[in-house]
Amino acid sequence: MDPERARQILEQADLIWSAEQVASAVRRLAQEITAALGDQNPLVLSVMGGAVVFTGQLLPLLSFPLDFDTLYVSRYRGNTSGADVQWRIEPPERCRGRVVLVLDDILDEGQTLAAIRERLLGAGTKAFHSAVLADKDIGQPKPIRPDFVGLTVPNRYVFGFGMDVYGAWRNLPAIYALAQR
Numbered sequence: 593m594d595p596e597r598a599r600q601i602l603e604q605a606d607l608i609w610s611a612e613q614v615a616s617a618v619r620r621l622a623q624e625i626t627a628a629l630g631d632q633n634p635l636v637l638s639v640m641g642g643a644v645v646f647t648g649q650l651l652p653l654l655s656f657p658l659d660f661d662t663l664y665v666s667r668y669r670g671n672t673s674g675a676d677v678q679w680r681i682e683p684p685e686r687c688r689g690r691v692v693l694v695l696d697d698i699l700d701e702g703q704t705l706a707a708i709r710e711r712l713l714g715a716g717t718k719a720f721h722s723a724v725l726a727d728k729d730i731g732q733p734k735p736i737r738p739d740f741v742g743l744t745v746p747n748r749y750v751f752g753f754g755m756d757v758y759g760a761w762r763n764l765p766a767i768y769a770l771a772q773r
């Protein structure tokens with residue numbers, strides 16, 4: 593995106609969760625995940641690209657044995673509304689028979705995470721768990737409920753901490769909502 597436009601979007605956006613609030617939520621999630629899965633030797637799968645920052649902050653706080661790999665699934669593809677779920681990196685073969693923890697940045701309508709669960713269970717995953725940094729309050733039922741949720745965000749398009757706005761600002765340490773027109 594044109595950098596001037598990116599700066600303008602950030603200036604007009606509303607701060608939803610500060611960097612310290614997000615970091616605190618990640619620390620709490622690490623404790624909850626450790627208590628639940630610390631003796632399960634899980635395969636942790638990070639959903640590229642939005643979960644990259646969440647994953648990078650969370651993994652060093654998980655001080656128990658685990659394996660790590662990535663999935664690459666995309667539904668929004670730089671837009672602010674979702675389309676079909678497209679797989680760019682499929683689940684690894686080694687998910688078979690494993691306890692799996694999927695990390696994603698945001699649960700919006702839940703279609704992406706539900707599709708991931710279906711694909712992983714179909715590929716022989718023994719137990720599926722999921723953690724999302726942000727759960728969007730869409731006011732409607734969702735097809736999946738994550739085991740671990742960091743923060744709730746309002747029913748607006750949000751960005752920062754791995755989440756993009758038209759491709760920009762994944763690098764922000766806090767979470768913002770796009771200004772409403």
Ligand SMILES: O=P(O)(O)OC[C@H]1O[C@H](OP(=O)(O)OP(=O)(O)O)[C@H](O)[C@@H]1O
Nearest residue numbers: 641642666667668699700701702703704
């Ligand atoms: O709950 P849903 O409505 O299905 O939306 C959630 C998904 O949307 C985002 O991915 P996106 O398709 O934007 O790709 P990205 O991770 O590359 O940003 C996010 O990372 C989730 O995977």
Ligand SMILES: Nc1nc2[nH]cnc2c(=O)[nH]1
Nearest residue numbers: 700748749750751755756
């Ligand atoms: N960046 C971003 N990606 C999403 N994917 C689904 N909802 C959202 C959202 O609000 N922001």
